[in-house]
Amino acid sequence: MLIVFLIMLPVLALVALEIKNLLSSVIVLSAFSLVLSLIFYFLHAPDVAIAEAAIGSGFATVIFLIAIKKKGVLIMLTYPHSRFFYYDDKGRPAGFDYDILSLFARKLGIELEVKCVQDWQELIPQFISGKGDVIGAGMTRLGERMKHICFSDGYFPTKVVIVTNIENTALNSLSDLKGKIVTSVKGTSYLSALQSIEGIKIDTNFSDPNTLLQAVSEGRINTVAVDLPEALIGHIFYPNLKNVDAITGLQQYGYGVSKDKPELLAELNSFLKEINEDGTYQKVYSKYFH
Incomplete structure (x- = not known):
């Protein structure tokens, strides 16, 4: 028997x-x-x-x-985010996450298909509803998010930093934040970090995380919290910005994977380890972050 x-x-x-x-x-x-x-x-x-x-x-x-x-495709659910995902001047998908996940799809013998959400806050809800196989959007591995999805091993270091205009001479350290208004976006790691700071006022009426730094540069808002990679890139386009200080320790971006797909998560983690060891990761990194 x-x-x-x-x-x-x-x-x-x-x-x-x-x-x-x-x-x-x-x-x-x-x-x-x-x-x-x-x-x-x-x-x-x-x-x-x-x-x-x-x-x-x-x-x-x-x-x-x-x-x-x-199925023939690996679906990457994303939101245009700095140099992690965007469309180039010819309308072609590009970015660090796009290149990495394209290589992963190629390893599986399939193509990478991109689906974009219109609002950052919709990434996880739409992912849970089955709209994608992997979230690739420069998303920080946070405990609150891990209640809903799994994350790959960390693939990109980050931390949340306070950024303001260089003309704002009254803000030079975290202690100067007391009583100040700091702008953030709902559903981001920035907001989670700001909520741990006492004595500040948080404005969450701003909806687009991609234009936060531009708004500070133009004087439309005073102070924001963003991920360090975004801040560093922002300084290239908006030289009148300054970093005040970090409000978190070292964090990591991770690729989101459904809790129902442990096999895919294991394959992805194995792939990330492989490209770190053979130099592929560094080549992709150098392409987008000099």
């Missing part, structure tokens, strides 16, 4: 590939493998149970990756 169960596992794997709902197929196969492992365990064959669990996990991973390849 147990031999029959063992034979059924690869058969079930093949059947799972025909199930249109990818998550359902992986769950069915994983559940069957778990049941089989428990049978072996209670029959006092723990070594076989462990081996069976490993085999089942392997089948689930293979099924997931084959299903992704059958």
